[in-house]
Amino acid sequence: MRVILVIFLSLSSAIAQACFAPRGGPEYDALIDLKQLEEPNTYRVTVPSQLEDLQKAEIMLAYSKDHAGGVPVYDAFETLKAREINGKLSATFTVEHRENKKPYIVVMWWPKVCCPCGIQANTKFLEVE
Secondary structure, three states, X not given: OHHHHHHHHHHHHHHHHOOOOOEOOHHHHOOOEEEEOOOOXXXXXXXXXXXXOEOOOEEEEEEEOOOOOOOOOOOOEEEOOOXXXXXXXXXXXXXXXXXXXXXXXXXXXXEOOOOOOOEEEXXXXXXXX
């Protein structure tokens, strides 16, 4: 009985400390520096490489019909190849028309190990000519 109680309390404690959604909001969205370049539909995104004690940022170009934001689970996306310079990651990319979907950028700083929350930031929809 004690063993079952110890296992139950251990699992309950782990679940209570687990993270179910990344942190996010305007203060993190403001970390994304997005510039539209001269070439049509071409942008450059720059973000801090590291935040807190999290993994290096992952920059994603996502397309959605409904809203810009959140980690794209059900929407089409691609991870951009970024270069690191002076503690910042930068990637240049081109957006395109995709069957009633609009592009936006999502940046995710994932946790290194289970349970502390990562940080997520995103832009609004990007212009497509």
